Amino acid sequence: MALDGVAAPTAVIDLAAFTANIGEMRERAAGVPIRVASKSIRVRGLIERLLREEGYAGVLAYSAAEALWLVEHGARDVLVAYPTVDRDTLAKVSADDVAAAEIAFMVDLPEHLAILDESAGAHPLRAAIDVDCSMRVGPVTIGAHRSSVHSAKDAERLVLQARSLSGVRIAGLMFYDAQIAGVADTSSAIRLMKKASLRELRRRRQQVIATVTRHVTLDFVNAGGTGSLHLMHDDPAITDLAAGSGLFTPRLFDHYDNTALRPAAYFVSPVVRKPTDDVVVAFSGGYIASGPAGAARVPEVAFPEGLEPFAQEGYGEVQTPLRGDAAHGMKVGDLVWFRHAKAGEMCERFDQVLLVEDGQVVERLPTYRGEGKNFG
Structure with missing residues (x-):
């Protein structure tokens, strides 16, 4: 509901989860200042927000x-x-x-x-x-x-x-x-x-x-x-x-012991086609993470649950076909929520991130890209 009328694809930060992760990371650091790894954020407004938090000091650029x-x-x-x-x-x-x-x-x-x-x-x-x-x-x-x-x-x-x-x-x-x-x-x-x-x-x-x-x-x-x-x-x-990565908690950080980190970063893409009742086609989605090529580096569908890409197509540059039971109730214009495999790399694809809390977009922040910056 928070994204009704919002142009997509776009990047979204669940502000409640992001805030919880700030506290979880601080607790894990046990009083030692956390230097914010900027490559895992790539949003200057979020970096500045973090540096105002207790327990966070300095940047690892x-x-x-x-x-x-x-x-x-x-x-x-x-x-x-x-x-x-x-x-x-x-x-x-x-x-x-x-x-x-x-x-x-x-x-x-x-x-x-x-x-x-x-x-x-x-x-x-x-x-x-x-x-x-x-x-x-x-x-x-x-x-x-x-x-x-x-x-x-x-x-x-x-x-x-x-x-x-x-x-x-x-x-x-x-x-x-x-x-x-x-x-x-x-x-x-x-x-x-x-x-x-x-x-x-x-x-x-x-x-x-x-x-x-x-x-x-x-x-x-x-x-x-x-x-x-x-x-x-x-x-x-x-x-x-x-x-830095734990603040967004992307896919690659799902299986660490002794942590209560929560997924906080998503990108959403609209359904633009529905060739059959059990298949929807989302616009774009092929945001592959760096590292060794393989299944661990591709995004995953977070919502609706149960949607999976086709093996022969995967997550595409300009369209991503998905199939599953959840597709039956979906229509053109509905949003598919994805999680990236890594953290800040997602932000290289978008000009802004939407901060969502209590079902509303509460703030829009430009990414590095949105400020016209590309540092490689």
């Missing part, structure tokens, strides 16, 4: 240009989670008193340090070392393939290289445990892997921090993700925990 844009709009303490080669933006940050003080850039290679140093002007650029948190079992790596810094010695080498450069200052460390935070608890084997990885990571994180702080004073030590907030908060060396 995914792009250098995005970080500068957010700071220009008032955000503070922004950590860019991935290395950048955007020299133009780096130069702009270095030239700006506020941006240079509030943004930190991720590094894990000497080349990253060199780019920062060469781009620096009026102010040195703050850097954070991305420490590889994967678990290594012989030749096997369990976790994300991202950073070249795995050991305390690796981190020390990078710190010493940075200290020889006038345009760079090591300001922090990041420890993202992809194999813990980003993997659902779907089997006993995965649970055992997570426990073993957590034990190994705790020891290694202590070693890295002790080694690095012999050479520099750190502004922050970031760790965790939605799936590991409750496992990381008791380490006193961690100053903030990163999370």
Whole structure:
């Protein structure tokens, strides 16, 4: 009823569920500030709303240009989670008193340090070392393939290289445990892997921090993700925990233990055809998530329940045929509610999100796309 007369397709946020997730995440973090992972939101108005909430502080951005844009709009303490080669933006940050003080850039290679140093002007650029948190079992790596810094010695080498450069200052460390935070608890084997990885990571994180702080004073030590907030908060060396996906709770976060997170983000698409009584055709719907191609990366129908795509067509670019008992009572113009497999990626498809509460649209917020921004 809230969407009667609303042009669709469109993105929708269930504000009650979103608010409940804010509290659930805060409880899981147990007093450690949550740094908002912007790639999982991609709506500036929602990021600003989160930063006004108790227990939330700082942004984990995914792009250098995005970080500068957010700071220009008032955000503070922004950590860019991935290395950048955007020299133009780096130069702009270095030239700006506020941006240079509030943004930190991720590094894990000497080349990253060199780019920062060469781009620096009026102010040195703050850097954070991305420490590889994967678990290594012989030749096997369990976790994300991202950073070249795995050991305390690796981190020390990078710190010493940075200290020889006038345009760079090591300001922090990041420890993202992809194999813990980003993997659902779907089997006993995965649970055992997570426990073993957590034990190994705790020891290694202590070693890295002790080694690095012999050479520099750190502004922050970031760790965790939605799936590991409750496992990381008791380490006193961690100053903030990163999370974002749990606020929307997309499909990939349906099977985590010890959480009361609720689905909060949907996209809706109208029925535009009805070729038979048990088939409806929704406009668009083929919003496939990044990652390994497969069934886990496609959307799912949230409502009406029981509608399924055809195997030979799937979720389409401009039409999605669906069949099931629920189709019998549907007509052209009715809405189908979908859930995306991941969080913020949905927002790249829409200019705005509708915040719905108590059966009404209470607010409309532009996405990054709606503000004319595309950060990749």
